[in-house]
Amino acid sequence: MEFIPSNIVEEMRGSHQLGIFLRVDTDPALHLWFGINDIPANFDSIDPTGTVYLGGGRLIGVPTLEILVNGTADSVEFTLSGLDPTTSAKMLDSLPPVRGAAVQMGLTTLDRYFQPMSSIIPIWTGTASHTGEVSPPVEEGDSPSITLSLAVVTGEATRSRGARSVWSSPHQKAISPTDKFCDGVSRLARGVQPVWPNF
Known part of the structure; x- marks a missing residue:
């Protein structure tokens, strides 16, 4: 079974419309895509029955998405701009x-009627941390507007708990009590060269 269907690969080789989808696993779940109208779609292996994804407007930019590597993770923000204060x-x-809440981002290509050509292909998973609200300065004659944001992290780097920068046996056992992967870390820190088994 292919991770990316062959017709999507073929479509991406030429000029194509790309649909970017965001799913936040709240109760009820938030389904949003970066486009104008609402469209039915489903996330491959996450919500196979499908639902309607709300149009979030024109995509201005996607933040750089990173995964947890070597105990270091980053936080990204998804924003909605230009909202009036009442809305x-x-x-x-x-x-x-x-x-x-789990946050999944995925993509697929859109046909000439702006409908998904396949199930949404998941490309990134994070954890929602907190929301933010900013009101930029208003010049004379302009209406006030609000920018709402959702901070999303990978790993456990939420606002109240920083990303781990050191891995040790107690840290690893807090996540998985039976995992012995980090049992030799303290010996490495003292400069001891462990003897690796010969197979």
């Missing part, structure tokens, strides 16, 4: 708790 307040009041 922003309604959104914040109706927002379910996001802290700790």
Whole structure:
């Protein structure tokens, strides 16, 4: 079975429309895609029955997505800009708790009717940390606007718990009590060269 269907690979080789989708596993779940209209779609292996993804507007930019590597992870922010204060307040009041919710980002190509050509292909998974609200300065004659953001991290680097920079046996056993992968780390820190088994 192919991770990326052959028709999507072929479509990506030429001029194509790319659909980028975001799913936040809150209760109820938030389904958003970076486009204008609402469209039905499903995340491959995550929500196979499918649902309607709400159009989040024109995509200005996607943050650099990183994964947990060597105990270091980064936080990225997804933002909605240009909301009026009343709409922003309604959104914040109706927002379910996001802290700790799984966040999946995926993509697929769109056909000439702007419909997905396959199930959404998951490319990145993170954990929702916190929401933010910013009101940029307003010049004379302009209407006030609000920018809402959702901070998403990989690993365990939430706002109250920094990313791990050192791996040790107690740290690893806090995650997985039976894992002995880091048992020799303290010996390495003292400069002891472990004897590796010969197979």
